Amino acid sequence: MTYTAYENPGTTIKIEQVSSWEASGTYTTAARVTEPNLLYSVRTTLQGGPAYFITASSIIDGEFQFRYDATDDGSVTMTAEQTLVLRSVGEDGEETIEYWRTTSTIGQQRVREISPRDHDNII
Known part of the structure; x- marks a missing residue:
């Protein structure tokens, strides 16, 4: 009878994050x-x-202010669309009732080639 040595090293899983990115936006209004x-x-803002x-x-x-951060170079294209919503609402006890609603697109803008270092993209 002959014996042979055998070793099972198992499986090793290695996860490595090579880059990451994050995008955020803020919309402000005034009238x-x-x-x-x-x-x-009158004249109050x-x-x-x-x-x-x-x-x-x-x-x-x-x-609309858009911010894009990334660990590597690269760029994104961002499109912002503004929609005007007019509606009439009321309350019936604790329930909000919407009587009518109209919506219309009032503007759209696309910004191309936003790099991670461009932090003040205002539309």
Whole structure:
């Protein structure tokens, strides 16, 4: 009878992250009150609100700031689309009721070749 040595080294799994990236964006809004109303004085600037009254502020300014960070070189293309949503809502007890809604696209912009070092991409 003959014996032979045998070794099973098992399996080794190695995971290595070679690069990473992250993207984020912030949208800010503001509207100047241009028409007399019961809520705000004319020439008051309203900022960051979730809703504006078009009868008091017919022009709304918006700004989207995009940030892209990566461990390696490279670039991305980013497209921002602005949509105006007009709606009428009310409450029935604890329930919010939407009576009507209209949406329309009011702008779109594409920015190409954004590098990780470009931190102030404003659209």
